[in-house]
Amino acid sequence: MxxxxxxxxxxxxxxxxxxxxxxxxxxxxxxxxxxxxxxxxGPQSPPLVAPNNDVGLDGMVINLASLLAGTTTNPFGNGYFQGPKDAPLEAASACPGVYGKGAYPGYAGDLLVDPTSGASYNANGANGRKYLVPALFDPSTQSCSTLV
Incomplete structure (x- = not known):
């Protein structure tokens, strides 16, 4: 029960x-x-598999992508953000845990899956690398925008 x-x-x-x-x-x-x-x-899916078979590195990519998005869209702390000025949510922090369409708390969204490794990803990189990067808040649609 x-x-x-x-x-x-x-x-x-x-x-x-x-x-x-x-x-x-x-x-x-x-x-x-x-x-x-x-x-x-909700979808009772197994845990996601790291796209590059290195949980630490792939987790760091997610964090770096979030930080780069915040730095690019709000470099001086007075630009692109959501919420009150004393507790702003930047481009990536406004969409926590969202990586694909249909995401909700506890479900990352509909992601691409590598048929060989079973890894989940939403971005392709150089030399066949695959990455899982966070959704960004889109002010024109007032929603989280994902790559897939």
Whole structure:
């Protein structure tokens, strides 16, 4: 049984009193498909495989791409950003965890998959290298823009 929030559909449920709070436990098999609570519902895919078979290096590429996007679009701290000036979100930080279309918390989005290695990527580089780079906030559409 998974702990989930209560939705307006019928499911077998029990209540537990824990630390003075009532928690509803729902039977996952009784849930209507598509009506479970995020992040518990969605594509149940395995973890992503690093595009260059080096988790540390590929993670660093994601961070460097985010930093370069922020430096390029907001070099003086008063340009391209979203949110209040005292806590701005720059081009990449406005789209956390978004790498492909259809992304939501816990799901990186629809990505390309290398048939040989099973690695997920969204950008092709020199010499056949593949990369996973973050989405950037697009002010003209007010949404996250992805490469794929």
């Amino acid at each position: 998974d702990l989930q929030r209560v939705h307006p559909f019928k499911a077998k449920a029990t209540s537990l009193l824990t630390f003075g709070l009532v928690i509803r436990r729902l039977n996952a098999q009784a849930n209507v498909r598509g009506h479970s609570t995020s992040p518990f519902y």
